[in-house]
Amino acid sequence: MLSVKDCSISHASRSLIHKMSFTVGAGEVLTLMGPSGAGKSTFLNWMIGALPEEFSVTGALWLNGQQRDTLPTERRNIGILFQDALLFAHLNVGQNLAMALPAAIKGREQRKHCVEQALANAQLPDYYRRDPATLSGGERARVSVLRALLAQPEALLLDEPFSRLDQSLREQFRQFVWQQVEQQAIPVVLVTHDPQDIPPGGKIIQLNASQG
Numbered sequence: 001m002l003s004v005k006d007c008s009i010s011h012a013s014r015s016l017i018h019k020m021s022f023t024v025g026a027g028e029v030l031t032l033m034g035p036s037g038a039g040k041s042t043f044l045n046w047m048i049g050a051l052p053e054e055f056s057v058t059g060a061l062w063l064n065g066q067q068r069d070t071l072p073t074e075r076r077n078i079g080i081l082f083q084d085a086l087l088f089a090h091l092n093v094g095q096n097l098a099m100a101l102p103a104a105i106k107g108r109e110q111r112k113h114c115v116e117q118a119l120a121n122a123q124l125p126d127y128y129r130r131d132p133a134t135l136s137g138g139e140r141a142r143v144s145v146l147r148a149l150l151a152q153p154e155a156l157l158l159d160e161p162f163s164r165l166d167q168s169l170r171e172q173f174r175q176f177v178w179q180q181v182e183q184q185a186i187p188v189v190l191v192t193h194d195p196q197d198i199p200p201g202g203k204i205i206q207l208n209a210s211q212g
């Protein structure tokens with residue numbers, strides 16, 4: 001379970017987020033919507049611990065019974081996926097994925113096996129040795145979701161992950177993402193401008209234009 005309690009964020013006396021609170025359960029998706037500049041990406045950056053110092057923040061972030069906003073990014077165990085799927089160009093697809101695996105999964109063969117299994121589950125069975133530059137937009141998107149999830153995050157943040165895909169791919173990719181999230185049973189926070197991205201039954205928070 002992910003909980004945000006009374007989060008307020010401002011920048012140079014301009015209020016972006018004001019006393020936001022919510023909880024998201026395992027396998028649930030909370031969608032954040034709102035006009036451009038309202039502070040959606042800023043809020044996600046706060047959640048992962050990547051907000052520049054010039055922002056003032058109050059509030060707390062709890063995940064699975066532990067306060068996380070006081071921890072450094074690498075100890076929060078929160079995954080994030082952006083609209084641009086960035087893969088390392090000098091590594092093949094399998095190596096890109098293997099890098100994400102937790103250190104607790106030991107041995108080259110076992111790590112390779114985990115990646116191959118994930119690729120097979122995502123209907124990308126023979127993609128281990130592929131050069132990322134040869135992937136289609138939809139394939140890149142699927143690989144980047146796998147990479148985020150192979151790290152075994154306890155929560156996942158999605159910052160407009162569907163917006164670069166064309167309409168037909170979008171629908172397929174949404175199904176793919178919600179399937180993966182359901183399998184992993186982790187809380188998800190989605191930022192989007194498109195109401196069609198919202199999964200059925202998900203909670204929604206509408207942010208207003210920033211005050212200042």
Ligand SMILES: Nc1ncnc2c1ncn2[C@@H]1O[C@H](COP(=O)(O)OP(=O)(O)OP(=O)(O)O)[C@@H](O)[C@H]1O
Pocket residue numbers: 011016034035036037038039040041042043052210
């Ligand atoms: N590093 C920064 N320094 C100064 N201002 C910033 C910084 N990052 C973001 N901002 C400002 O904070 C406000 C919120 O930006 P943010 O990117 O969070 O909005 P958003 O709701 O995600 O918008 P969009 O829907 O366009 O992505 C904007 O006015 C932006 O210019």
